[in-house]
Amino acid sequence: MKTQFLLAKANDNELATRGECGGAVSALFKYLLDQELVDGVLTLTRGDDVYDGVPTFLEDSEDIVETCGSLHCAPTMFGDLISKQLSDLRLAVSVKPCDAMAIRELEKRHQIDSKAIYKIGLNCGGTVMPITARKMIEMFYDVDPQDVVAEEIDKGKFIIELKDGTHKAVEIDELEEKGFGRRGNCQRCELKIPRNADLACGNWGAEPGWTFIEVVTEKGRELVENAHKNGYIEVKTPSEKAITIREKIEGIMIKLARKFQDKYLEEDYPLPENWDEYWNRCIKCFACRDVCPLCYCKECDLEKEFYSSENEIIPDPITFQGVRLSHMSFSCVNCGQCEDVCPMEIPLARIYHRMQKKYRDETGFIAGVSEELPPLYSPEKG
Amino acid sequence: MIKPLNKGVKHMLKIAHTICPSCSVGCGVNLIIKNQEAVGTYPYKRHPVNQGKNCEKGRNSFQILNENRLQNPLIRKNGLEQARWDETLDTIVSQIKKYSPQEIGIVASGNCTNQEYETLKKFAESLGVKNIGYNAGTFPYFNFQSATLDDVESSRTILIVGDVLKENPLLGRRVILARENGAEIISIDISANTLTGINSDEHILIESTSQLTEQVGKILPKLDESSTVLIKELESREEFENILQILQESSARILPVLKDCNSRGAMNYLPALDEDDLKELLEKVKLLYVVGDDPASHLAESMKNLEFIITQGPSVTETVLLSDVVLPGTCWAEKSGTFTSTTGKTQKISKILDAPGDAKDDVTIMVELAEKMGLELIK
Numbered sequence: 084m085k086t087q088f089l090l091a092k093a094n095d096n097e098l099a100t101r102g103e104c105g106g107a108v109s110a111l112f113k114y115l116l117d118q119e120l121v122d123g124v125l126t127l128t129r130g131d132d133v134y135d136g137v138p139t140f141l142e143d144s145e146d147i148v149e150t151c152g153s154l155h156c157a158p159t160m161f162g163d164l165i166s167k168q169l170s171d172l173r174l175a176v177s178v179k180p181c182d183a184m185a186i187r188e189l190e191k192r193h194q195i196d197s198k199a200i201y202k203i204g205l206n207c208g209g210t211v212m213p214i215t216a217r218k219m220i221e222m223f224y225d226v227d228p229q230d231v232v233a234e235e236i237d238k239g240k241f242i243i244e245l246k247d248g249t250h251k252a253v254e255i256d257e258l259e260e261k262g263f264g265r266r267g268n269c270q271r272c273e274l275k276i277p278r279n280a281d282l283a284c285g286n287w288g289a290e291p292g293w294t295f296i297e298v299v300t301e302k303g304r305e306l307v308e309n310a311h312k313n314g315y316i317e318v319k320t321p322s323e324k325a326i327t328i329r330e331k332i333e334g335i336m337i338k339l340a341r342k343f344q345d346k347y348l349e350e351d352y353p354l355p356e357n358w359d360e361y362w363n364r365c366i367k368c369f370a371c372r373d374v375c376p377l378c379y380c381k382e383c384d385l386e387k388e389f390y391s392s393e394n395e396i397i398p399d400p401i402t403f404q405g406v407r408l409s410h411m412s413f414s415c416v417n418c419g420q421c422e423d424v425c426p427m428e429i430p431l432a433r434i435y436h437r438m439q440k441k442y443r444d445e446t447g448f449i450a451g452v453s454e455e456l457p458p459l460y461s462p463e464k465g
Numbered sequence: 466m467i468k469p470l471n472k473g474v475k476h477m478l479k480i481a482h483t484i485c486p487s488c489s490v491g492c493g494v495n496l497i498i499k500n501q502e503a504v505g506t507y508p509y510k511r512h513p514v515n516q517g518k519n520c521e522k523g524r525n526s527f528q529i530l531n532e533n534r535l536q537n538p539l540i541r542k543n544g545l546e547q548a549r550w551d552e553t554l555d556t557i558v559s560q561i562k563k564y565s566p567q568e569i570g571i572v573a574s575g576n577c578t579n580q581e582y583e584t585l586k587k588f589a590e591s592l593g594v595k596n597i598g599y600n601a602g603t604f605p606y607f608n609f610q611s612a613t614l615d616d617v618e619s620s621r622t623i624l625i626v627g628d629v630l631k632e633n634p635l636l637g638r639r640v641i642l643a644r645e646n647g648a649e650i651i652s653i654d655i656s657a658n659t660l661t662g663i664n665s666d667e668h669i670l671i672e673s674t675s676q677l678t679e680q681v682g683k684i685l686p687k688l689d690e691s692s693t694v695l696i697k698e699l700e701s702r703e704e705f706e707n708i709l710q711i712l713q714e715s716s717a718r719i720l721p722v723l724k725d726c727n728s729r730g731a732m733n734y735l736p737a738l739d740e741d742d743l744k745e746l747l748e749k750v751k752l753l754y755v756v757g758d759d760p761a762s763h764l765a766e767s768m769k770n771l772e773f774i775i776t777q778g779p780s781v782t783e784t785v786l787l788s789d790v791v792l793p794g795t796c797w798a799e800k801s802g803t804f805t806s807t808t809g810k811t812q813k814i815s816k817i818l819d820a821p822g823d824a825k826d827d828v829t830i831m832v833e834l835a836e837k838m839g840l841e842l843i844k
Contacts, residue, residue: 370519396658
């Protein structure tokens with residue numbers, strides 16, 4: 084279908100003021116719940132503070148207002164939460180590009196029914212680990228992290244708002260040079276506008292108080308049209324200039340991501356002896372496997388007896404990480420969850436992303452984006 | 466596969482913060498609650514202890530909530546039989562009144578909340594019971610300022626007694642991070658091959674823990690104020706005390722790695738009982754009140770002469786099976802309170818789930834029992 088750009092905002096006053104960029108996404112959720120087109124909405128809400136994003140499932144449209152606003156210190160993953168816990172429901176989900184990538188791979192593997200889910204994509208420049216965010220706010224902003232009431236990423240800066248209403252901003256480049264800022268995976272991620280969702284929403288190119296929406300699928304188009312028809316959102320056409328600005332921002336971010344890919348996956352890629360050291364730490368806790376949104380087998384090869392030896396202290400990297408890598412790396416969407424949850428700080432996502440990239444260069448298959456399954460896919464190997 | 470829309474039926478999926486009950490490190494973990502049942506865990510990345518990383522035990526901790534749960538009070542008639550709360554408490558009251566305070570013993574585990582220890586302590590004091598304590602393994606009471614996790618991570622030298630990396634991975638992680646920053650890691654163990662040993666710069670193999678003091682003495686010159694010593698549970702209380710004494714000669718920080726999620730909190734309220742103390746207590750008393758612990762799993766022989774056993778806890782244990790009265794208590798996610806981690810950090814836990822069946826909050830059980838006894842719990 085023809086791509087379509089539009090600007091939208093919520094007609095509901097409270098959603099429009101409390102929501103990000105005019106609250107269009109919140110209004111779409113409200114519409115879907117009110118019209119009983121979905122059983123529930125899966126989205127993020129703020130937990131204890133701005134560094135605490137908690138996945139929240141809502142079944143009542145009155146509650147939507149509680150989910151308003153965006154959180155950049157919440158590196159969550161919705162893919163397996165949906166496939167494992169919510170697969171029997173009709174859902175609307177707010178998705179970062181990595182969520183959308185995981186969901187697409189799960190749909191292809193029949194773990195999520197694409198007909199039962201509305202994917203409302205959110206443009207994403209990347210997320211910051213909560214504890215990293217707190218540390219960098221202390222160090223670079225000279226602010227007590229508890230005094231921060233809101234944060235945003237805009238024009239290459241990570242901006243914080245304090246209790247007294249003042250703002251402080253630091254260039255993300257500067258933060259990342261010192262090892263802070265966005266997660267490594269996010270720095271390398273090329274998918275900034277989730278065109279693998281039904282809609283891709285964000286503030287790039289949008290006027291203040293409006294959400295810029297790129298309609299991606301027919302389902303997305305119908306949703307926007309009907310929400311408009313039913314009075315939930317106000318829409319207008321963005322200017323050519325707005326479209327150009329958005330494209331430009333996306334282009335810059337993709338270029339930057341490729342630079343980071345070169346840095347992390349080639350120039351600074353760990354040496355074989357570094358990997359030996361990393362594998363020596365492995366406690367075989369299966370956290371990487373269990374958090375991987377794409378690993379869905381009920382019976383896992385890694386737990387087969389012939390892959391482990393008696394009295395082993397660390398697993399053989401060939402039959403543990405090697406087997407997992409051979410099953411999953413082609414499909415890796417670079418969400419980085421495996422690395423996030425590894426108790427032993429093994430930089431797993433680096434090797435997976437590097438393998439997927441090589442595979443992509445050879446076959447053209449882009450995990451999480453391509454419509455079809457990876458070439459050579461077998462259900463035996465994710 | 467997809468159910469038709471059914472307005473009014475709530476599916477209720479909730480992600481809720483809690484503290485992992487599996488060991489003493491005090492990691493945060495999110496529980497996934499679906500239709501009032503814990504069905505999994507989800508990374509809690511905001512938590513400062515572990516930043517969303519959990520070991521296998523931690524990720525599986527939700528299973529404790531669903532396994533072998535006690536749902537009703539039980540009284541031994543022809544075997545253990547379901548009973549009502551008032552009848553059960555009455556039975557306990559009449560039994561307790563038969564014995565002098567010297568004949569009564571109270572044993573808790575390291576897994577109760579601080580509020581439970583406090584209430585239990587008051588209960589014992591009101592009753593005049595002196596035979597009380599918690600199962601502390603070989604760690605004695607201590608009150609020195611122990612090292613924090615950030616201290617471990619910023620150390621220049623770390624001496625590790627025991628396999629911390631394997632058994633307490635999220636403490637082990639801080640060792641790994643320190644090593645990445647250039648710290649020297651020295652480990653001592655009676656086992657030649659340990660995960661901690663593999664990840665150390667020097668691994669010292671000893672034949673028995675009796676050689677520990679000597680070995681720690683040798684390493685002493687390397688330790689200064691930028692060093693941390695991690696000590697896992699040893700064979701005896703004396704060994705731990707001896708090491709502490711040697712370490713007093715250095716300015717190194719010390720972190721004893723206690724066993725249970727609130728062992729560190731327990732020692733602020735109740736006497737720390739090692740295996741011998743526990744055995745002595747069990748053999749000395751006639752009526753035993755167990756809270757959350759399972760002495761029968763390792764000291765059944767010493768329990769043979771007990772005349773009456775009351776066990777309060779969330780699940781079926783060997784001690785429950787030996788008991789005369791059983792009080793179904795709550796699992797950690799079913800109550801509010803605090804746990805104190807091995808580093809001395811006290812963290813809140815909140816009630817996320819209802820207890821199953823007729824099970825009750827543990828503090829409530831103790832308070833109701835005290836009321837029935839006519840005791841006033843000293844404020």
